[in-house]
Amino acid sequence: xxxxxxxxxxxxxxxxxxxxxxxxxxxxxxxxxxxxxxxxxxxxxxxxxxxxxxxxxxxxxxxxxxxxxxxxxxxxxxxxxxxxxxxxxx
Amino acid sequence: xxxxxxxxxxxxxxxxxxxxxxxxxxxxxxxxxxxxxxxxxxxxxxxxxxxxxxxxxxxxxxxxxxxxxxxxxxxxxxxxxxxxxxxxxxxxxxxxxxxxxxxxxxxxxxxxxxxxxxxxxxxxxxxxxxxxxxxxxxxxxxxxxxxxxxxxxxxxxxxxxxxxxxxxxxxxxxxxxxxxxxxxxxxxxxxxxxxxxxxxxxxxxxxxxxxxxxxxxxxxxxxxxxxxxxxxxxxxxxxxxxxxxxxxxxxxxxxxxxxxxxxxxxxxxxxxxxxxxxxxxxxxxxxxxxxxxxxxxxxxxxxxxxxxxxxxxxxxxxxxxxxxxxxxxxxxxxxxxxxxxxxxxxxxxxxxxx
Numbered sequence: 001x002x003x004x005x006x007x008x009x010x011x012x013x014x015x016x017x018x019x020x021x022x023x024x025x026x027x028x029x030x031x032x033x034x035x036x037x038x039x040x041x042x043x044x045x046x047x048x049x050x051x052x053x054x055x056x057x058x059x060x061x062x063x064x065x066x067x068x069x070x071x072x073x074x075x076x077x078x079x080x081x082x083x084x085x086x087x088x089x090x
Numbered sequence: 091x092x093x094x095x096x097x098x099x100x101x102x103x104x105x106x107x108x109x110x111x112x113x114x115x116x117x118x119x120x121x122x123x124x125x126x127x128x129x130x131x132x133x134x135x136x137x138x139x140x141x142x143x144x145x146x147x148x149x150x151x152x153x154x155x156x157x158x159x160x161x162x163x164x165x166x167x168x169x170x171x172x173x174x175x176x177x178x179x180x181x182x183x184x185x186x187x188x189x190x191x192x193x194x195x196x197x198x199x200x201x202x203x204x205x206x207x208x209x210x211x212x213x214x215x216x217x218x219x220x221x222x223x224x225x226x227x228x229x230x231x232x233x234x235x236x237x238x239x240x241x242x243x244x245x246x247x248x249x250x251x252x253x254x255x256x257x258x259x260x261x262x263x264x265x266x267x268x269x270x271x272x273x274x275x276x277x278x279x280x281x282x283x284x285x286x287x288x289x290x291x292x293x294x295x296x297x298x299x300x301x302x303x304x305x306x307x308x309x310x311x312x313x314x315x316x317x318x319x320x321x322x323x324x325x326x327x328x329x330x331x332x333x334x335x336x337x338x339x340x341x342x343x344x345x346x347x348x349x350x351x352x353x354x355x356x357x358x359x360x361x362x363x364x365x366x367x368x369x370x371x372x373x374x375x376x377x378x379x380x381x382x383x384x385x386x387x388x389x390x391x392x393x394x395x396x397x398x399x400x401x402x403x404x405x406x407x408x409x410x411x412x413x414x415x416x417x418x419x420x421x422x423x424x425x426x427x428x429x430x431x432x433x434x435x436x437x438x439x440x441x442x443x444x
Binding site: 008009011012040041044045046048049050051052054056057085086 | 147148149150151153166167168169170173174175176178179180181182
């Protein structure tokens with residue numbers, strides 16, 4: 001599984017915007033767990049305290065928005081995960 | 091050689107640190123570029139000079155960061171310091187206030203959604219204040235324009251168990267037992283936007299501040315209303331005679347005991363009255379107010395000064411505007427000088443004498 005990060009997040013991933021996750025995963029939540037184990041600081045930035053993807057963060061599995069699918073339970077059917085900051089702000 | 095003053099200026103696009111003395115200022119920043127900083131604090135107790143700031147990202151949330159080298163570098167811990175416990179079922183929305191506790195090692199942080207966090211080990215560990223979180227009024231507090239924010243914390247070095255807070259909207263609450271229990275103290279404060287104009291709670295209090303030497307004397311800037319309390323922020327009386335408007339956000343009290351506010355036209359308009367940037371000062375505990383204009387623009391000046399953007403250290407008064415102008419007075423408000431004119435929207439100004 002390859003995870004592509006927004007440039008805003010690279011400071012929390014050792015300066016990288018692409019992270020390869022070893023192993024296989026059945027859900028997006030499980031894959032993100034693999035990401036947190038490599039880069040723990042990403043967790044609090046991507047998820048809120050209640051374990052939900054932050055309002056203004058989008059996670060895509062391939063080209064599918066996880067929020068519009070089954071959230072963190074979305075089944076893995078491709079090997080690309082993208083984490084973006086949503087187009088919002090002022 | 092005058093003492094050096096340090097200003098922590100939190101803006102919608104980062105934190106700026108200014109150092110000055112004798113009228114000349116240097117500026118560093120922005121730290122946390124692009125992130126909104128609504129609260130900052132320099133902990134000078136025991137000579138430790140630890141700086142705190144709370145940058146908030148639209149995307150990735152708010153966090154509490156610390157600098158041990160006077161702002162040159164900042165930490166961003168892997169696990170954030172201020173996190174709403176899972177049992178609250180609420181995410182942290184923003185950090186509005188960072189304040190010293192009454193003793194030498196405690197710190198308090200006020201956040202949205204209307205919660206108080208406390209640390210009793212210089213900020214090493216933090217916990218949610220459960221007494222306030224479980225307050226029976228909580229379910230009736232309503233968020234204002236800035237969210238349901240706990241934006242003001244007033245502590246007393248002579249009595250660390252005395253903690254007073256203000257919530258928009260909820261009003262003034264205070265604890266006499268170090269935060270175990272909280273009582274509501276809004277008597278006399280108006281909530282014009284409610285059917286009952288003087289409810290027990292639900293007021294949109296914007297800021298309260300204590301007189302430096304008269305410990306029971308407080309001032310309050312309300313969402314329409316300016317008040318004084320002589321009994322330790324328990325009951326309040328109007329002190330609006332001579333003001334062009336009773337609407338505003340920020341409030342500070344200088345070492346000399348002068349209180350300063352920046353009135354804005356009514357709620358629906360929210361800019362300086364008549365396009366004149368005037369600070370109002372009272373030196374007689376609210377019996378009268380004087381407009382202070384020397385050095386401030388008096389034509390086409392449509393400014394807004396937010397609730398934590400007026401501050402003082404000694405008799406040096408500072409304020410910042412949403413248009414990014416930063417002003418200073420070194421004579422208890424008699425005259426003013428603009429320090430910076432094009433900063434991002436200023437959210438908070440904190441001043442310290444080194």
